[in-house]
């Protein structure tokens with residue numbers, strides 16, 4: 001089997017089974033360098049629900065993606081095998097049981113050495129993703145793009161929801177906060193702790209206001225210096241992006257970032273030693289004209305291209321490490 005997309009010269013892009021970029025579907029992660037994994041769980045949501053439908057919506061819009069990267073100017077599948085593993089099993093309405101099943105399904109993927117691009121789901125799914133990643137890699141640096149820190153202690157006295165995964169991750173020792181950074185935080189909050197809490201836990205933060213002031217270049221410098229050569233879990237909540245560009249999300253916050261700023265930021269971080277990427281909080285039923293799903297597909301494309309470029313430039317070694325972070329787009 002060729003682990004590349006089907007050719008649009010042989011079958012048109014609107015045809016066939018809807019895998020990511022029309023890649024082959026397999027259950028064997030070890031056959032690929034990068035794997036797409038859907039995590040269709042949204043019972044952790046506190047307001048709008050519907051992120052369970054995001055993996056399908058993003059896959060559908062991903063049919064528009066083409067294999068030659070316009071910025072890096074290379075064929076992303078030339079040295080990189082990619083496959084769509086389908087979705088991990090979840091139990092709608094039962095967060096603890098879903099956590100167990102998500103973690104169990106992801107363990108062999110991390111052990112295979114493939115880099116997963118996980119598409120949720122609400123942000124609660126990042127906790128079992130982190131548990132599975134850390135079982136293979138040990139504690140990870142977190143690079144987290146989001147309007148919200150998701151470090152709330154409880155909700156209705158309950159420990160698990162989409163606002164608490166990083167509070168639990170710190171308690172469980174999954175994340176090295178001294179190497180971690182949260183970027184894009186903004187919007188009204190319940191109390192000052194919601195802004196100061198991440199720093200009390202040891203995270204570095206760049207608020208939305210600060211990011212607008214300092215610009216993408218300075219933010220990239222701070223992120224790179226924060227994580228250094230650490231193994232990274234990169235978690236991207238689509239509400240980092242302004243609702244004008246990403247309306248299909250559960251808890252939108254105004255004053256965010258454009259789709260172009262997002263691409264520029266992610267491209268500049270291509271050579272971080274990321275062992276797992278996730279993309280969460282896309283709600284297709286609030287997404288007119290598939291705007292948000294299209295952006296989501298392109299964000300996954302940047303993740304995939306980053307891994308591919310690390311392989312092509314030999315920055316990704318067999319042990320999963322990378323050489324020194326180097327060139328970034330100007």
Ligand SMILES: [Mn+2]
Nearest residue numbers: 123146150237
């Ligand atoms: Mn979030």
